[in-house]
Amino acid sequence: MPRGRRVNSSGEKSKKLLLDIATELFSKYGYHKTKISDIVKAANLTQPTFYLYFENKESLYRDLILQFKNSFLENLDRLKEEAKGGNLIDLLHRHLTVLFQYFASNPYLTKIGFYQAEESEELKAKFSKVLEELLAERIEFSEHDPRIFAHSLVGAIERVTLMLLFTKEKEPEQLASEIINVYFPKTAVCKS
Amino acid sequence: MPRGRRVNSSGEKSKKLLLDIATELFSKYGYHKTKISDIVKAANLTQPTFYLYFENKESLYRDLILQFKNSFLENLDRLKEEAKGGNLIDLLHRHLTVLFQYFASNPYLTKIGFYQAEESEELKAKFSKVLEELLAERIEFSEHDPRIFAHSLVGAIERVTLMLLFTKEKEPEQLASEIINVYFPKTAVCKS
Amino acid sequence: MPRGRRVNSSGEKSKKLLLDIATELFSKYGYHKTKISDIVKAANLTQPTFYLYFENKESLYRDLILQFKNSFLENLDRLKEEAKGGNLIDLLHRHLTVLFQYFASNPYLTKIGFYQAEESEELKAKFSKVLEELLAERIEFSEHDPRIFAHSLVGAIERVTLMLLFTKEKEPEQLASEIINVYFPKTAVCKS
Amino acid sequence: MPRGRRVNSSGEKSKKLLLDIATELFSKYGYHKTKISDIVKAANLTQPTFYLYFENKESLYRDLILQFKNSFLENLDRLKEEAKGGNLIDLLHRHLTVLFQYFASNPYLTKIGFYQAEESEELKAKFSKVLEELLAERIEFSEHDPRIFAHSLVGAIERVTLMLLFTKEKEPEQLASEIINVYFPKTAVCKS
DNA sequence: AATGAATGAGACTTCATTCAT
DNA sequence: GATGAATGAAGTCTCATTCAT
Missing domain, CATH: 1.10.10.60 (Homeodomain-like)
Incomplete structure (x- = not known):
């Protein structure tokens, strides 16, 4: 040979x-x-x-995680920076769009960094925190805990990415819009 | 020894x-x-x-998964049965309360069956489906996909369980109420 | 309990x-x-x-082997003693009958002691030796090795026990006769 | 290391x-x-x-058994094919010679495949069957069961291989001749 | 730049055997 | 006389990793 x-x-x-x-x-x-x-x-x-x-198996895996983490945190930083002024919903919409675009373009990496890795919890917690602050400034959560809202939003993103984005049933932009719609209903027409 | x-x-x-x-x-x-x-x-x-x-390591693990799965699906079945009539929000509220109570009483099992197990995806998908049907019957999702709503709700439950229930920051009943509040805001004129 | x-x-x-x-x-x-x-x-x-x-697993197994061995060797000793005089074929016939009777009555023990045990080789070798001496005294093996004859006889007994005695297709006495017939054909109609 | x-x-x-x-x-x-x-x-x-x-311990062992089995059955098939015509004793002599040569060249494999393996019983039974048919066609077994003869021959081969072939006391060719001599005595000088 | 050949470390599992009751 | 509960010892196998070419 x-x-x-x-x-x-x-x-x-x-x-x-x-x-x-x-x-x-x-x-x-x-x-x-x-x-x-x-x-x-x-x-x-x-x-x-x-x-x-x-170097070895673990360090490669860690590298992949780190790569995702960096992109994700970078994104998050941008969100924080932009947070100062402007319309909340627009801001969120833009951010989610970018996020979903990244997820859609890097499904494997996202699966690893946002779902498998132990650090993914940390990332999601940070994400929640940022959202929470963002929301707290602007919306009147009259009687409810803003954390609930923030965690819910993160959970929704997590789930929807898996079920609708990775399966290519939805495009990033549209998904962002629809998520926004759920959490900030324009006119909540709800008949029983 | x-x-x-x-x-x-x-x-x-x-x-x-x-x-x-x-x-x-x-x-x-x-x-x-x-x-x-x-x-x-x-x-x-x-x-x-x-x-x-x-029997061995794997079969023990599978048993744990199965134990969770059975409880979860049983719960889900009950939800489906009760779905026929009655007020949606009340129904959901009761179901979430029971669910959170089970999660809170069995955090380890829940962690395994709802987060780690490969089957957990299946469970969540089923959960979404049921919610979707439940919602579809009653709410007019004027222009948006009811799946988004269902997946979001499941994601919210998932995240909130981890961050607020397991950490004992919230009680099951309260968590159920607050989640409901997020998804069916009162000021969102959604009375049944 | x-x-x-x-x-x-x-x-x-x-x-x-x-x-x-x-x-x-x-x-x-x-x-x-x-x-x-x-x-x-x-x-x-x-x-x-x-x-x-x-005492333990092995000693029990050894006991079983020993039990078979004793019976077998006792039998062999009797054969040697009776060997002095008398008709060879009758002698062999009687011995084989007794042997097959013992085998048939103790199939499990025989399986262990005559087939499985490492010592079984030793027993068969001894058996061969005795047969060899017995035959050597009386038959004229014009040009062939008496050991061949003895080993063959032992081999025949071994095989026939398994295939015809244990399966109950033949009775001990008959089997003895037939074996004798094979090795000491009355009318040796042996054309090539 | x-x-x-x-x-x-x-x-x-x-x-x-x-x-x-x-x-x-x-x-x-x-x-x-x-x-x-x-x-x-x-x-x-x-x-x-x-x-x-x-692959693992067992599969290696099984491979060895299979290797022996294949050679043995191949040999047996050849015997069956050649069986049609020709002199029985010559045929047997040739077959035994080849068989003993194979055994002598592959003592370890033979020990495994012909003595240890559970399948060895099956092989010997097949061998007996073939011999039985071979003999039944040609020899007049006036009053005795041909199976006895066949099983005896197989038993003889088994025993003699162990005691005289593997110990190198006899050469394959000679052993074949002598076995033949025992079972088909030229001048059956059989006095009691 | 890449491979063929090998190993260290350790995990799972089984089985005969033994205490304490 | 008999059992419930446990273990020592050992065997099979896997996997990441490394040398020599």
């Missing part, structure tokens, strides 16, 4: 390939059920090659 | 102990990070004892 | 029961595939009871 | 080594008393290496 460098092979290409496959497998099957052997098999490479590009 | 029966030992006690510890550890650390050795160590027993009372 | 001595129970009866079941299971499934738990389960007793009557 | 590839190591060599050692140990000590740790220790390798080349 021939060994060594393959014709037409390139380090960067292999690394990218491994990274993409790892992301997909981790997102689909979780950290523990995804074996290095699975990853390299899917990439048509071998196990030592994996260690050529990544 | 000497072999054989311990002084003052009782099978039922040991089994219960192991079950409780296993439930707690699984819920805290997940299936893979929880070793049988951890479970028995915490129970001050040895590994073979585990197999005296449980 | 009640513990302690059962009504109507008797130590000797339990011991005999365990012994019989153990013999059957060992003979059917072999030493390794037969578990103490299987034995006591079949006897409707519990594991500690086993140790009340037997 | 350091991890990773050894100097001068080769997969095929290791696999063959393990296979050979396993065959020997299984044949000598049986399935249960042969531990994987014994096999790899004898090969100066470690346990995971075993799993690099074999």
Whole structure:
């Protein structure tokens, strides 16, 4: 059997390939059920090659989480900055749209960072906090806890992303609009 | 440690102990990070004892999931039955209260069955479906998808349970009320 | 659960029961595939009871082997003693009859001692030796090795016991006759 | 021992080594008393290496049995085909010679497949059947059951292989001749 | 740049055996 | 005489990781 460098092979290409496959497998099957052997098999490479590009299994996973986390927090920071003035609903709408766009473009990473990772709780908590502050300033939550509202919104985003965005049943922009509609009904026409 | 029966030992006690510890550890650390050795160590027993009372690690975990699933689906069935007549908001309020009460009484089991288990997705999807039908009958969602509303509600429940119920910041009844308030704002003229 | 001595129970009866079941299971499934738990389960007793009557698994098995061995060697000794005078064929016929009778009466023990046990090789070798000497004295094995004849006879006995005696297709006496007929054809109509 | 590839190591060599050692140990000590740790220790390798080349302990054992079984049955088929015409004794002589040659060349495999394996009973029964048919066509078994003859022959082969072939006291060809002589005596000098 | 070959560490599980009642 | 409850010891197998080429 021939060994060594393959014709037409390139380090960067292999690394990218491994990274993409790892992301997909981790997102689909979780950290523990995804074996290095699975990853390299899917990439048509071998196990030592994996260690050529990544320190080890865990650090790769952590990197993926971190990557999501950074994007997410960056987004959140932007939201906070923009928060000063302007219309709340417009603001939220813009933010959700961007968020859903990112989620839709990076479903695997999102699955890992927003659903699987232990840190995902932290992210969601932060998100809630920001929303809470945002809302507290503007809306009169006459008799109810603003935290409920904030957590609910985050939960809705979480669930809707999974059920309607990842399944491609809804587009990011539309989803943002509809979520907004639910939480800020224009005219709540509710007959029993 | 000497072999054989311990002084003052009782099978039922040991089994219960192991079950409780296993439930707690699984819920805290997940299936893979929880070793049988951890479970028995915490129970001050040895590994073979585990197999005296449980078939194996996986089947114990599955049993826990099943236990949650049964309770949850039973609850859901009750909701469906009661759905025929009556005021929607009252109905939901009662159901959520019961649900939150169950969650609060069984936090570890809930963590496993509603958050960790692969089947949890299925449960939530079913929950959404039921809610969707319930709502569709009564409310006029003028221009928006009732699924959004249903998924959002489920997501809210999920998140709020984790952040406010499990942390004991809210009581089940109150949480139910507040969630209802968010989704059916009084000033939103939604009387039945 | 009640513990302690059962009504109507008797130590000797339990011991005999365990012994019989153990013999059957060992003979059917072999030493390794037969578990103490299987034995006591079949006897409707519990594991500690086993140790009340037997030192341990191996020693019980060894006892069974020894029991067979003793009977077998005793038989062999009788054959050697009777060997001095008399008609060879009659002698063999009588011996085989007795042997087959013992085998037929103790199929489980025979299975263990003559087929499974490592010592069975030793027994068969001894058997061969005795036959060889017996034959050597009387028959003129013009040009062939008497060992072949002796080993063949033992092999025939071994196989025929399994296939025709244990299956109850043949009675001990008849089997003895027929074997003799094969090895000492009266009218050796042996055309090529 | 350091991890990773050894100097001068080769997969095929290791696999063959393990296979050979396993065959020997299984044949000598049986399935249960042969531990994987014994096999790899004898090969100066470690346990995971075993799993690099074999599915697991049982499947390796089954493979060995199958290997023997295939050779044996192939042989038997040839015997059946050649059975149509020709001299019976010559036929048998040729067959036994080939059989003994195979046994002598593969003593470990034969020990496993013809003596230890549960399937060995099936093989011997088939062998008997074939012999029985072969004999029934040609010889006049005036008053005796041909099965006796067939089973005896198989038993003789079994025993003689163990006692004279494996010990290298006899060559395959000679053993075949002598067995034939016993069962088809030229001049049956059978005085009592 | 990549692979073939191997291992350390550890998890799960089984089974004979033993105490305490 | 018998059992309920437990364990020591060991075996099989898996997986991430590493050396030598």
